[in-house]
Each structure stands twice: as C-alpha cells, then as structure tokens.
Amino acid sequence: MNAATLLPQAERVIEVRNVTKTYGSGATAFQALKGVDFPVNAGEFVMLSGPSGSGKTTLLSILGCVLTATSGHVQLMGEDISKAKEGDLPRLRRSYIGFVFQAHNLIASLTAQENVGLLLEMRGSSQSKARAEAGRLLDDVGLGDKLMSKPGDLSGGQRQRVAIARALAGSPPIILADEPTAALDAQNGLKVTETLRALAKEHGHTVVVVTHDNRIFHLADRIVHIEDGLIQEHP
Amino acid sequence: MSATGSPGPHHLVATRPAAAKAIRARQGFFSRFRMMGAVGLKMMFHSKLKLIGTLLGVVFAVVLSNQQAGTFLGLIYKNVMFVRNTDCDLWIMPRSTEVVGPGKLSTSALSQALVTKGVADAAPILIGGANVLLPNGGFQQVTLVGTKYPNYRGGPWNIVAGDRGALARPDTLIFEDSERELLGGLNLGSVREVNGRRVVVGGFTWGLIPFGPSYAFADFEVARELLKTPQDEVAFILVKLKPGADAAAVKDELSRNLPDAKVFDRKDFEASVLKFILTKTAIGITFGTSTVFGLIVGFVIVSLSMFSAVVDNIREFGTLKAIGVTNLDLSMLLFVQSVAYALLGSLVGLSLVAQMAKGIRSAKLALNTPPQLTLGTVVVMIIMCVFASSLALLRLRKVEPAMVFR
Numbered sequence A: 001m002n003a004a005t006l007l008p009q010a011e012r013v014i015e016v017r018n019v020t021k022t023y024g025s026g027a028t029a030f031q032a033l034k035g036v037d038f039p040v041n042a043g044e045f046v047m048l049s050g051p052s053g054s055g056k057t058t059l060l061s062i063l064g065c066v067l068t069a070t071s072g073h074v075q076l077m078g079e080d081i082s083k084a085k086e087g088d089l090p091r092l093r094r095s096y097i098g099f100v101f102q103a104h105n106l107i108a109s110l111t112a113q114e115n116v117g118l119l120l121e122m123r124g125s126s127q128s129k130a131r132a133e134a135g136r137l138l139d140d141v142g143l144g145d146k147l148m149s150k151p152g153d154l155s156g157g158q159r160q161r162v163a164i165a166r167a168l169a170g171s172p173p174i175i176l177a178d179e180p181t182a183a184l185d186a187q188n189g190l191k192v193t194e195t196l197r198a199l200a201k202e203h204g205h206t207v208v209v210v211t212h213d214n215r216i217f218h219l220a221d222r223i224v225h226i227e228d229g230l231i232q233e234h235p
Numbered sequence B: 001m002s003a004t005g006s007p008g009p010h011h012l013v014a015t016r017p018a019a020a021k022a023i024r025a026r027q028g029f030f031s032r033f034r035m036m037g038a039v040g041l042k043m044m045f046h047s048k049l050k051l052i053g054t055l056l057g058v059v060f061a062v063v064l065s066n067q068q069a070g071t072f073l074g075l076i077y078k079n080v081m082f083v084r085n086t087d088c089d090l091w092i093m094p095r096s097t098e099v100v101g102p103g104k105l106s107t108s109a110l111s112q113a114l115v116t117k118g119v120a121d122a123a124p125i126l127i128g129g130a131n132v133l134l135p136n137g138g139f140q141q142v143t144l145v146g147t148k149y150p151n152y153r154g155g156p157w158n159i160v161a162g163d164r165g166a167l168a169r170p171d172t173l174i175f176e177d178s179e180r181e182l183l184g185g186l187n188l189g190s191v192r193e194v195n196g197r198r199v200v201v202g203g204f205t206w207g208l209i210p211f212g213p214s215y216a217f218a219d220f221e222v223a224r225e226l227l228k229t230p231q232d233e234v235a236f237i238l239v240k241l242k243p244g245a246d247a248a249a250v251k252d253e254l255s256r257n258l259p260d261a262k263v264f265d266r267k268d269f270e271a272s273v274l275k276f277i278l279t280k281t282a283i284g285i286t287f288g289t290s291t292v293f294g295l296i297v298g299f300v301i302v303s304l305s306m307f308s309a310v311v312d313n314i315r316e317f318g319t320l321k322a323i324g325v326t327n328l329d330l331s332m333l334l335f336v337q338s339v340a341y342a343l344l345g346s347l348v349g350l351s352l353v354a355q356m357a358k359g360i361r362s363a364k365l366a367l368n369t370p371p372q373l374t375l376g377t378v379v380v381m382i383i384m385c386v387f388a389s390s391l392a393l394l395r396l397r398k399v400e401p402a403m404v405f406r
C-alpha cells in the first residue's frame, strides 16, 4: 500500500485500510468489522465511540496486535502488521503499544512501582533504571507517595493511574485505552483522562481511547464513530 | 479517508512535541529470566493457600519417598552390616553363596589360604540357624555365628553388656539386646537351651538384626557342636592381608587355587548382598513401588495446584501476554516457581523426615537417610515440580491476550 498519499509517512502512526474481522467460521461466523478505514496521525488524541457490539474493542485489539484482521491492511509506524505471524505479535506489542484496560489489570502481587517497572525492564531498562523511571512516571500521574502500594490497597482511580503510568512506560508511540473510565465515577474518570491526555501531549504519544463516556468527549482531538462494524461518516 | 470526527477544544495545541518512537530495545535473556522469576515468586507468595497446597504435595512426596527409601536403605544396611563390621580383607565362600548365611566350604580352603603369599591370617566362621528354647516351652530362632578365638574376626560387635572375652568361657553365647524379651527375658548369666544344649548368656550386642533372625555369637568350636557341623566344613573363611599386600593379586591367586570357592572383597560382597535383595526378594519392588507411588501422588498434587494457581490468575497472565510477555517468558516464570516449590517443600519435608528418623531409630527398624538420599531427594523434587508445571504451562500457552479486553 501507499501511505504517502495524504501525509508524509512519518506523520501517519496508525494506518488501517478496509479491514474486516470475522469471528468463528461456517454457520456461527460473525463479521464484527466490515471494511474499516482508520488513519491516525502522530500525536493525535482520538476517541472511538459507538454502541455496544459495534466493533470498538475488536478494532482496538487489532491495532494492539492482540488480534489479527481477517482481511485488509494495518500499518503501525510504517510497519505492515497485517501479515504478522502469531509469534511476532509480542514483539510488535512491546515495540509500539501501551495498553490501558477497562479493569486496571495490574498484577496484584506486585507493587505499583513493580507493575510499571516490569514494562520498562521488558523494554530494555536495567532493574535500577526501571525502578527510578517507574517512580518518576508514578509521580507524573500523582502517585509519588504510593510506589510501594499493591493494587489491592489503592482506590479505583489510583489503580487506573498506575495503569496509565504502565502504558506510558518506556514511551511506546501508541497508547490504546478501552473504556478506561468505565469503572470510575465522573470526577475520577475525567481526572484520569485529563492526566492521560496531558502526558500523551507532553511526550508525543498517539492515543486511541474507546469510550461511551460523553463527559470526556471534549478532551478528544477527534471523535470517530463506529456502528455495526463500519466507521460512520460525519461531515 | 473515511474517518472523521469533531475536533475538541484542545485541537490547537501550540507546538507539537517530537513523536514517540518505536521501541527496539529488548531485555537480555538472563535479565528476562531474573525478572520473570521474580514475578513468579511474588505471585507464588501472594496466594498463600495455593502456596501451602502445592508445598503439601512436595512435602508428601518427600516424606513418603524418603520414609520408604530410608527404610529400604536401613534394611540393606542391616544386611551388609555383618560384611562391613567383619575384621578382614577378603572372604572365601562356596560358589553358591550370595549373602551372609550358612554355607559348606571345605576346610582345605583354610590351609590353602594360610599358605598364600600376602595373607597374614585366615580364620573360619560358621553360620547357621539355631533354636532357643523359651521358658514357656516355645522356640525362637537365632542366626548363630561361630567365631574364632583369639581375633574374633567374625564378631561380635556393638557389645552393650558383657564382653567378647565371655565367648572363651564354656558354652557361653552373646545375644542381641533388643531381642531379650523375645528370647524369654534374657539377662547376663541367664541359662537357656539352644539346639538342645544348655548355654549361658555372656553378653549382648545392639542392633545386629538382619532380615532373618537376630545374630547370636558363640566360639567357633561351641558353634560347631551346636550346629552339628562336620569337622571339615566351614561357612566362610575370613582372610586378613599383610600390610602392603596387593589385595587384587591375592584375590586372583586364591581364586585360581580354589576352583570350588569364590573370593570377594568387601565391595564385591556388599554388591552381592544388594543384588540378592533386589533380584531374589520382593523387598526392592515393594519399597520401590511405594517410593514411586509417593512421587506420583506428589506429582499429581503439585500439577493440579500449580494448574489451579494459573487458572486463578488467568487474567494476570493474559495481561502479561498483552503487554508483550512471550510463552518462553512464562515458562521461565513457571520454572522458577517449580524450583522454589521443590526447594521449600524439600526443606520442610526433609526436616520432617529427620524428626521421624530420630523417632524410630530402633534396633529393628532404622531410617537410613544418607546425604546422597537427601541430595537425591532435592534433585528429584526439582525434576518432579518442573514436570508438574507443564500442565500449567499448556494452559498458559493457550491464553489469548485479547481476553483482557473482555
């Protein structure tokens, strides 16, 4: 494919063209994405919204290299991942992606600092550098005094902040968040999203947030609507 | 371009920062191992109940297998004990002899041994079953050993009452202390009838009990009369070498000159006893089976509890995979957990075994737990736990990272 049509290659961080995803096969086959185009430029903070079952998580999973598309093209940072082999996906995730999940999905037995440090070490930091950097990241999300706390001892909002620090760890180019505010009250949801946006803008991350939460829509650079497996055109 | 959207109020951010770049750095192998191991250990200690469950499996395997193997080794020891304690370098015995027991060897072998170069001394012993008449009219068997004055190369040892010199007194025997009750309440000076002849108790040994009846010792000539052994027959000849003599050469020389006999050094004889026990008795199989049973039960417990620990934490493992952990990383995690379970379980199990060994160190049944067994246990437990973790690994390999979005 030719990514140079609209913008210089370096600007286009996510390039999705005519992607379909079919779950299952035969009689039980279900097409969750029916030909999706979804380009995102460097540094954009994009929100993806749509009704339940419309394919938001499916699209995000494909972008996050935890799922492969049935057909179509997907490029991250200019690398074609549509044909990536199963065994190559972990490397792609380490190279490009930071995840924030709906449930915080932290490792319960590790402290906040260890949860964040894990990713830094996986991305090549030494143990001591990872520890220091994790402390700094947690400080950035306002948890400088909770480094040694385990997820069980933190509030929902605090856990989601740790999750944001973990997603930013090692500074991956793309941050993907699936309903990061769903488990939080309005105030916390807003604060967490503001934090994510501020840090992403500061460090040049490209962010895609799946959300239903209209209280945070105003934080988006762009809102993309998906329905029934198709991106909805709005003027 | 089909994607559209409404620009938010932050659309016009003044200066755009340098975009974050793809991350190409990757942790080195050993660093990954260390890190995944540390995560594994933390997960392991986080769920105490699963930890205890898995450890119980290891402890069970350690205790059961050590108890069986220790008892087996104890029995082996009791059967080679006679060989180990005998004060000689070479044994001459009939070709058919495999263990310490009765035998028919011609006394001419004795004269042959005495004139063989390098031999300092050769002494015969007799061995045979004898019946002790009990005060209540019943009989109890002993394994009577006739041992030659003045060196008493064939025992007795471990004397806890009386002394060896007592055998020089007429019709005096030394019995096993732990069998005193069984033999009708023996005491020093007690008089009993053995094989129809009146004998006096001159002393007691401790712990000299083979598989069969306990040993009793008599002077060679007294034993010959009690056992009614012909004048030209002995069971074994115990050969003591001159200092500096070449044992192998003497052994060859004796073998050559005594075609009807075989010559063993201590190692040969111990090996022969061991081989006899393992091949001609069911003892090896019995103990082997229960040892293996202990290992299998331990394996199953460890397998299932590690598997269920993985299932309990399946979401965490899915998350680890989603953030880029590979199946190899996860197998490192399980490997370290397995080794930790094995070491911890062995520590607990082996201390229990040590307590047991102290508790049941009787004359009859001793738990023999040499350092080799202890070390072997740890190694076997590591192997067992690592194999037991494969069920958990199979489950982990199947974890789809996409699950974390659901």
Ligand SMILES: Nc1ncnc2c1ncn2[C@@H]1O[C@H](COP(=O)(O)OP(=O)(O)OP(=O)(O)O)[C@@H](O)[C@H]1O
Pocket (backbone or CB within 6 Å): A023, A024, A030, A031, A032, A050, A051, A052, A053, A054, A055, A056, A057, A058, A059
């Ligand atoms: N593993 C799967 N197997 C079969 N069908 C699936 C699977 N995952 C999702 N689907 C189906 O695909 C469609 C899109 O699912 P997806 O999770 O992407 O929706 P969503 O927009 O994230 O919904 P929600 O807002 O409820 O999270 C749904 O109809 C769903 O039932």
Ligand SMILES: [Mg+2]
Pocket (backbone or CB within 6 Å): A056, A057, A058, A178
């Ligand atoms: Mg969803």
